[in-house]
Amino acid sequence: MSRFIQASKFRHVYGSTAKRDDCYDNLRISMSAWDTNLVKVNPRFLSVNWNAGGGGAFAIIPLEAIGKMSPNPFLYCGHAAPVLDTDFANFNDYVVASAGEDGKVMVWNIPEEPLEDNVTTPALTLSGHGRKVGQVLFHPTADNVLASSSADLTVRLWDIEKGVEKQQLTGHMEIIQSMDWNWNGSLLVTTCKDKKIRVFDVRANQVVQEGNGHQGIKGSRVVWLGNEDRLATTGFSRTSDRQVCIWDATNLSAPLKQESIDFSSGVLMPYYDADTRMLYLAGKGDGNIRYYEFANDSLRYLAEYKSTDPQRGIAYMPKRSLNVSDCEVARAYKVCRDSIEPVSFIAPRKAEGFQEDIFPPTRSDEPAMTADEFFSGQNADPKLISLESGFVAKTKKNFVSSAPQQEPEEVLNPTNEKEYQEAYHKLRQENENLKNQVSQRDIKIRQLETQLSQYTSQRNSAQNSGTSTPLEAEINGN
């Protein structure tokens, strides 16, 4: 046994599944093939991608609503196609964002009382993505800043208070597979189906680092390792072994560490707890959850939580809401076929009282700056709180966006001369807008074609200052 393992404070951490009665049962969880964690959790609620016929929906389940869920619960159903991801606001437990196959991002208020009907109108709808939106992620330190990634190959940053798009991150050549903010939210890292890892300076839309990630075709995920310039990625090698890599976010030319885990086929869903420096890896379709300690640019394997129930997705409770008197260092909410099981990770201690060394000050639910401050270029680290005297969740504050309320889509069904005229003008306007959009795209295509031909001719003259290969000669029209 190595000296390190003996020295680790977390060597004896073990996972403990909640009793059957304390699980959430009888859920109709989304069957979408999109790679997502399916569930999110905050100190008051679970949010679950729902398997709803027709449009798209998600369910909000109060944490105390354990046991069997009613067969026809009321849902949040504003999307016209399946919901692919949700995220709770970091600074308001009663606000959740959703992303859907319909290309929309929506922001919702969660009432304190149980729903008495489906909720169909969100507090805010953010349109702009051209294709399905696969992930939403709130900013870690600025209030009301949301990132969304889409199959239109962009990540967009929104000021949800004003209801406006503030930035587009471009440069992905294929579907974006995952993203994460750095500690203070000045940078955002993505993994992409083009097998690249990119670090963006988000306010400049600049790729400040790019490197070759996992070379297998299946899903890759990334998490930022707390307040260090380090990343962890999971993915697959060319020969399909599951890997975890550690990277220097300021130099992605090669991973600092690369480790093969096994040959299973499920995407490894990573979660990093900056307070204990523990990385948890839960494979889709696996029953176990492995955990490691990150130190000196290496991952030291600690142990695994074992279960025969395969997980389809997973979420982790924000640290501020864990049970410190139980020495609970993490709590996972594991999505099984039609249930969600809480799993507590406990660091057993003989000593009584608050264990300061395993519970350092943790992220609070107070923002460190406003959206305006963030978009004007400021940075701020997260505000931290001590858990020694316990954490009390804030009371409900209604989210109100100053964006003009979207009109529900009008059905054109004119009955008299005046209405025909109005409908005609409306359609003409729409037609104009579409023409404009098409011509802007034409311009963009021409720009790209120009860049491409410049690149090709540069490469040709660099490669051979005389003869070209037959294929190149053909391309060049010689």
Ligand SMILES: *[C@@H]1O[C@H](CO)[C@@H](O)[C@H](O)[C@H]1NC(C)=O
């Ligand atoms: C709520 O929405 C779900 C999913 O769209 C639907 O199946 C259900 O009938 C709706 N319930 C009511 C009361 O409208």
Ligand SMILES: *[C@@H]1O[C@H](CO)[C@@H](O)[C@H](O)[C@H]1NC(C)=O
């Ligand atoms: C980046 O790391 C590689 C080794 O992985 C090293 O060869 C290279 O010099 C580093 N680049 C910079 C700019 O430090």
Ligand SMILES: *[C@@H]1O[C@H](CO)[C@@H](O)[C@H](O)[C@H]1NC(C)=O
């Ligand atoms: C990391 O390296 C330093 C210096 O080499 C050593 O003192 C420390 O014990 C190491 N930490 C762990 C957790 O291995």
Ligand SMILES: *[C@@H]1O[C@H](CO)[C@@H](O)[C@H](O)[C@H]1NC(C)=O
């Ligand atoms: C923490 O765990 C202890 C022991 O299991 C329990 O008595 C206590 O109620 C829990 N505290 C909270 C805030 O859940």
Ligand SMILES: *[C@@H]1O[C@H](CO)[C@@H](O)[C@H](O)[C@H]1NC(C)=O
């Ligand atoms: C924010 O993080 C970046 C990248 O780690 C760092 O360069 C910068 O100094 C940080 N800013 C503040 C105010 O913490």
